[in-house]
Amino acid sequence: xxxxxxxxxxxxxVTILFLFLLAPVLLVFPISFSGDQILAFPPxxxxxxxxxxxxxxxxxxxxxxxxxxxxxxxxxxxxIIAIPASYAIVRLKVTGSEFLFNLFTAPLLLPxxxxxxxxxxxxxxxxxxxxxxxxxxxxxxITLPYALRVLSVSLGNLNLAxxxxxxxxxxxxxxxxxxxxxxxxxxxxxxxxxxxxxVSFDEVVITLFLTGPRMTTLPVELFHHVESQxxxxxxxxxxxxxxxxxxxxxxVDRTMGLTKAFMK
Amino acid sequence: xxxxxxxRDGVETIGDPYLCLEGMNKKYGLVEVISNLNLAVRKGELxxxxxxxxxxxxxxxxxxxxxxxxxxxxxxxxxRDVTQIAPHGRDMGLVFQSYALFPHMTVAxxxxxxxxxxxxxxxxxxxxxxxxxxxxxxEHLAERKPRELSGGQQQRVALARALxxxxxxxxxDEPLSNLDAKLRDEMRTQIRDIQQQLGITTVFVTxxxxxxxxxxxxxxxxxxxxxEQVGTPHEIYERPATPFVASFVGRTxxxxxxxxxxxxxRIGSSMIRSARPAVQDDVMVMVRPHRxxxxxxxxxxxxxxxxxxxxxxxxxxxxxxxDVIQYHFDVGGSEFIVEESTKxxxxxxxxxxxAVLSWSVEDTLVFGADQ
Numbered sequence: 063x064x065x066x067x068x069x070x071x072x073x074x075x076v077t078i079l080f081l082f083l084l085a086p087v088l089l090v091f092p093i094s095f096s097g098d099q100i101l102a103f104p105p106x107x108x109x110x111x112x113x114x115x116x117x118x119x120x121x122x123x124x125x126x127x128x129x130x131x132x133x134x135x136x137x138x139x140x141x142i143i144a145i146p147a148s149y150a151i152v153r154l155k156v157t158g159s160e161f162l163f164n165l166f167t168a169p170l171l172l173p174x175x176x177x178x179x180x181x182x183x184x185x186x187x188x189x190x191x192x193x194x195x196x197x198x199x200x201x202x203x204i205t206l207p208y209a210l211r212v213l214s215v216s217l218g219n220l221n222l223a224x225x226x227x228x229x230x231x232x233x234x235x236x237x238x239x240x241x242x243x244x245x246x247x248x249x250x251x252x253x254x255x256x257x258x259x260x261v262s263f264d265e266v267v268i269t270l271f272l273t274g275p276r277m278t279t280l281p282v283e284l285f286h287h288v289e290s291q292x293x294x295x296x297x298x299x300x301x302x303x304x305x306x307x308x309x310x311x312x313x314v315d316r317t318m319g320l321t322k323a324f325m326k
Numbered sequence: 327x328x329x330x331x332x333x334r335d336g337v338e339t340i341g342d343p344y345l346c347l348e349g350m351n352k353k354y355g356l357v358e359v360i361s362n363l364n365l366a367v368r369k370g371e372l373x374x375x376x377x378x379x380x381x382x383x384x385x386x387x388x389x390x391x392x393x394x395x396x397x398x399x400x401x402x403x404x405x406r407d408v409t410q411i412a413p414h415g416r417d418m419g420l421v422f423q424s425y426a427l428f429p430h431m432t433v434a435x436x437x438x439x440x441x442x443x444x445x446x447x448x449x450x451x452x453x454x455x456x457x458x459x460x461x462x463x464x465e466h467l468a469e470r471k472p473r474e475l476s477g478g479q480q481q482r483v484a485l486a487r488a489l490x491x492x493x494x495x496x497x498x499d500e501p502l503s504n505l506d507a508k509l510r511d512e513m514r515t516q517i518r519d520i521q522q523q524l525g526i527t528t529v530f531v532t533x534x535x536x537x538x539x540x541x542x543x544x545x546x547x548x549x550x551x552x553x554e555q556v557g558t559p560h561e562i563y564e565r566p567a568t569p570f571v572a573s574f575v576g577r578t579x580x581x582x583x584x585x586x587x588x589x590x591x592r593i594g595s596s597m598i599r600s601a602r603p604a605v606q607d608d609v610m611v612m613v614r615p616h617r618x619x620x621x622x623x624x625x626x627x628x629x630x631x632x633x634x635x636x637x638x639x640x641x642x643x644x645x646x647x648x649d650v651i652q653y654h655f656d657v658g659g660s661e662f663i664v665e666e667s668t669k670x671x672x673x674x675x676x677x678x679x680x681a682v683l684s685w686s687v688e689d690t691l692v693f694g695a696d697q
Contacts, residue, residue: 223426226393227484229413230420231440231491238414241439245430 087304094297101292112298122299125283130306132194132279133263136201140258141251143202144209149239151210152217163214167207174267177203182271192274200272201265205258212257216250217243249318256314260307344369344527345390345495350399352385352551359385360551363399370525372518374538377548378574383531384499386548390529391497392416403494414443419488423500425480427472433459433483434468440491458490459483461520478509485517489524496521496528502537514541535575539563547571569610569693578612581660582695585609591692594658598635600690608695615665617689620653622675624682634684637662641679655683 089103097107116122147166151159169177181200182191190196220243228242229235244251266281273282284299343366350363360382367373375383388394390401392413401409408416427436434455441451459465462482472480481501488496501517502510518541521528532538538545539559547554547562547570555567566572573580583591585604590597591611598611624636639655639662646652651672655662662683 221424221426223422223424224428226391226413227420227422227426227487228428228439229393230391230416230418230497231487232414232417232443233439234414237443242428246428248430 090300096294129280136262137258140209148213170207178268178271192276209254212254372528374542376538381548382551419493458486596637600692606694612691618664636684
């Protein structure tokens with residue numbers, strides 16, 4: 063085995079960097095098992111009371127279910143829109159597709175808070191505030207650029223000859239897409255699914271403008287809770303958020319490997 | 327003897343044409359990549375489109391496949407006009423340089439794809455797939471995924487996939503270019519054997535003259551979107567129609583000369599003759615390096631009989647290439663390369679050695695200098 067002389071230095075640096083990035087996240091786990099009434103580290107006693115409190119907190123639980131449903135619906139819609147859109151842009155190269163691509167991905171470059179404000183103004187007049195439909199549309203603005211980018215790159219990297227071979231073998235355009243193009247895009251589709259789900263599930267800035275007492279999401283409710291109270295309930299909610307994220311990442315890793323899904 | 331007239335354009339009349347390209351033209355914006363291409367291919371023939379990159383050979387193949395729409399022209403197969411038909415309705419088998427196997431399907435599924443598209447019964451498909459894989463000796467790899475195969479195996483799967491649908495025409499787009507040299511030789515033989523066994527009309531795109539010469543019934547040499555010459559490998563090699571064909575197919579010496587009043591050609595101070603009379607005063611003379619004989623002991627360049635050209639030369643450099651040895655001669659200011667096969671007891675020669683080069687009048691190719 064060849065040993066890189068600087069590898070020990072690299073390892074120490076990477077370890078420190080990882081600790082720096084992860085320390086606040088890791089801190090949440092012990093605090094969530096706190097027996098205290100206030101948010102403090104280290105806790106003076108241990109208990110499961112904040113998990114019980116979370117399960118008993120109907121506002122938090124309904125916000126969690128809303129977030130879960132919202133992320134699912136937003137992800138499915140993002141794919142339904144972005145897959146044909148990326149095909150039209152990359153393969154069919156319809157006139158103005160360049161412009162459309164830039165338009166679709168522009169929200170990535172705009173300050174999210176400005177977007178949120180703009181959406182608030184529009185939705186207020188349409189009665190979409192604090193509705194599920196309103197949240198779905200708001201989140202789509204943020205998730206579509208990710209989905210479109212990931213899927214366009216994935217489609218652009220495919221060997222066009224495979225599709226041409228399929229056509230020469232007698233497959234009509236729709237069959238070529240369904241039997242060859244789509245299955246070959248699978249890594250890109252998994253990556254887009256994971257990204258859309260996580261972005262929607264974590265979204266706070268735009269959602270803040272669109273939620274209300276009638277309907278709220280878990281990250282927003284968490285934010286409101288911290289504003290009014292400083293108890294360790296937020297730690298158990300955070301653990302819930304982290305576990306959801308980890309679950310998505312692990313599903314991706316199990317189905318095709320993280321590197322393949324996100325690097326290609 | 328072989329003194330047929332050489333056809334200068336691609337329009338050729340052959341008996342029983344099967345695949346016909348008439349007045350094909352392709353423009354990208356103002357750039358014309360194919361201009362007025364006419365070609366007739368016989369049933370069961372293996373024809374090569376040979377030329378350097380950018381000569382339009384791949385564009386021509388893709389137009390036949392229906393992957394590129396021609397700007398003008400007509401394509402017929404067995405009398406049926408297919409010009410406006412989409413690729414999936416053309417019934418042509420395509421093999422790509424990049425193999426283009428479906429990565430998410432097994433070898434057997436790849437081969438079965440075209441049959442499934444034709445709605446064959448499952449038993450029929452299994453039967454035909456097994457037969458096609460047997461033809462390329464890959465039955466034992468039927469359940470593997472393409473990424474688990476070597477390049478040569480992948481290309482054989484691609485060939486089986488294209489042939490299993492029993493297409494009217496087989497189109498091969500540089501199918502051997504991604505393979506290493508040894509494998510390329512094997513595949514060459516295998517493709518030719520299968521092609522002849524099935525008697526399938528085949529168009530083969532290549533930039534490799536050895537492939538074209540060794541595998542094909544006829545060769546179409548292309549340059550800049552135009553056909554330079556159509557002919558059998560023998561015709562292309564022995565009677566190239568243009569200087570481009572002469573230098574692209576096989577190696578050749580090229581020397582400038584002047585026509586004299588008596589129909590001979592003067593190169594420096596020497597006079598030579600050619601089988602075909604020169605058509606211009608300024609000419610380009612070409613001679614294949616291995617067709618030249620070296621006489622190290624000749625006393626003079628006096629003509630012996632009427633069949634040979636003789637020129638005095640001085641050895642300037644020797645290059646040993648293994649199976650052949652290349653002698654670089656200076657002939658009145660021009661360089662002549664002569665190739666001899668190496669022998670065990672090669673007499674060593676030195677720079678400055680004098681010799682007389684001779685070659686037959688038949689082997690002297692003469693072109694106009696501005697051609």
